[in-house]
Amino acid sequence: MVIGAIEAGGTKFVCGIGSEDGVILDRISFPTEQPEQTMSKVIGYFQDKQVDAIGIGSFGPIDIDPQSPQYGYVTTTPKPGWGGYDFLGTMKNVFDVPCGWDTDVNAAAFGEAKWGAAKGLDSCVYYTIGTGIGMGIYAEGRLVHGLVHPEGGHIPVRRHPDDPFEGCCPYHMDCLEGMASGPAIEKRWGSKGSELAADHTAWRIEAHYIAQSITCTILTLSPKKIILGGGVMQQKQLFPMIRSEVLRNLNGYVSSPVILSDIDHYIVAPALGANAGLTGSLALGIAALTKCNTKAD
């Protein structure tokens, strides 16, 4: 079996092929341009790969409701050319194989649950914290979709008392993404996060917002693992700051030893590292194939 995988990001696309046990065998990456240019590279890559299925984890918002006429479309993104683009349909027109289709963050959560940091668990939440903030949810052994799909990056947050920054979300100004995304850090401090010292005040404030959102997630969903990926989380000093702030926020209320005594293994980096997204898409492809085979039985 050869499974194709697409990690479709707003900045770059990663395409690859892998095996049924989650091993990536080959990958390429290129910048996201207009859909025509980008998809012709995608199609070119898979053309001679003889894939049995393809999994796609895409930037959004996307339509993931199989009942919807726009199923498989990128919907209201401001990204030029991509709003209303039929991503899944374009792939299915060229490749006559089962295709999995979900958000990039749900794909990453799925990959981590299958082969990574949440392996063997029936729930986890995956955050990507970078240009935007996204959230994928795996609960009771299933990816959560719902009415649209989780958009946990936009929840309202309590302001840090030392933070006068007005926020930069075009919809909500000072929501989580507006206060804690990469662009928020850059706008607040006048430098990219990657250029700030590890002991800069920026990280104390960043940890405050991320910890607050994780606190909400623990209280709301009670996931068995929380995985933090994305560019901002390359700042490894954030992890201990976030963990101790989460414990302070919860104040002993959620009396699980997993949180109270072992938070270092509860709030973690992706075990699949930079391959978390692509491996997750691979998992979506395998799931699509399995579902298809089950139906055929």
Place this chain on the structure above:
Amino acid sequence: MVIGAIEAGGTKFVCGIGSEDGVILDRISFPTEQPEQTMSKVIGYFQDKQVDAIGIGSFGPIDIDPQSPQYGYVTTTPKPGWGGYDFLGTMKNVFDVPCGWDTDVNAAAFGEAKWGAAKGLDSCVYYTIGTGIGMGIYAEGRLVHGLVHPEGGHIPVRRHPDDPFEGCCPYHMDCLEGMASGPAIEKRWGSKGSELAADHTAWRIEAHYIAQSITCTILTLSPKKIILGGGVMQQKQLFPMIRSEVLRNLNGYVSSPVILSDIDHYIVAPALGANAGLTGSLALGIAALTKCNTKAD
């Protein structure tokens, strides 16, 4: 088939029997005392009812992890006598039938999904807003449990700018429950909510907190229906205030017509009314029976 149902609340217990299609045939109610007195009434009620299964929706926190040695116990409640009490085991010792066991709010969410406001949908969130604030989650056709269970009543909230009340949650002071529960209203205004006029400022402030938490829930879980029950929600003037505040918070970001054009049917009261909890427990009993029969096949 006769299915038994227990809605075990911190203030009162409701026991009943019902049919497989969700109809309650008989019910009694009594105040919650020490476990021995209370459970002897529960057992007395079901003794001659010849039930085929029993569903229990209980106040918490409770242990709902089937792998845990304390599965079926009430855990850290301050309610005298109930901390560490083996509720499910006590029932199973007397009644040799399949027993469903979940939180009171998950039970209510399940009942509403099966026969009520979320009938036919694969997701909904049920809030009870009263003495405490609890949250039950039904997602992708399953009740969500996770590490402990959802405790969405305790999420941090942004303070209303006109609200100097310090909050009354013993764990978090000014979390959602600390600011918006029945006791919070009474402590803030010096009168019970039921004694305040429908146009009292109290309700504008109450709507602010509830709408904020619903905003978080929509962005995090994207449920297909949000159901608001509990004593505080008897103040029907809250519904339109909450709906318009949710729309203002989201600011068009979640572009679903269900929210943008039809919010009156999206954020609703329980369709099962005062029977939501008991009917939900009935649904848990039926699910336990079905699961047991499936295993036996």
